[in-house]
Amino acid sequence: MAAQLYMLxxxxxxxxxDLSDSAKDLVYTWKCPRDDxxxxxxxxxNGYGWMAFALLMGFQLMRDIINGVKLIVLSxxxxxxxxxxxxxxxxxxxxxxVTLFILYVR
Numbered sequence: 001m002a003a004q005l006y007m008l009x010x011x012x013x014x015x016x017x018d019l020s021d022s023a024k025d026l027v028y029t030w031k032c033p034r035d036d037x038x039x040x041x042x043x044x045x046n047g048y049g050w051m052a053f054a055l056l057m058g059f060q061l062m063r064d065i066i067n068g069v070k071l072i073v074l075s076x077x078x079x080x081x082x083x084x085x086x087x088x089x090x091x092x093x094x095x096x097x098v099t100l101f102i103l104y105v106r
Contacts, residue, residue, distance in 0.1 A: 001094060001098065004098060005098065005101070008098075008101055008102065008105050011105045012105055015105075029041055029042050029043035030042070057103070057106060061099050061102060061103060064095055064096075064099040065096055065099050065100070067092075067095060068091075068092045068093070068094075068095035068096030068099060069092065069096060070092070071088045071089070071091055071092025071095065072088070072089055072092035072093060072096070074088050074092075075088035075089035075092060
């Protein structure tokens with residue numbers, strides 16, 4: 001869990017825009033020639049690619065969100081011992097939080 005959170009923070013720090021830092025991975029996707037009024041996009045991203053990305057991410061991460069919420073709901077059942085309920089609540093909260101953080105990072 002700690003390793004995954006560390007890697008997510010690396011992505012968050014890399015996504016911050018600081019134009020004075022040459023180590024950032026900022027790519028300009030517009031090309032504006034000096035002798036032309038119009039600029040052209042050099043990006044090869046399109047709607048189909050973003051749709052496939054959203055569907056794949058949604059299906060993969062929704063499973064973790066559902067399982068985390070299930071653990072939190074099961075932790076409220078009195079048929080389990082206090083120790084088991086605490087473990088389920090802590091695990092469900094951690095799983096849901098990390099999954100939502102992954103959605104934020106991506």
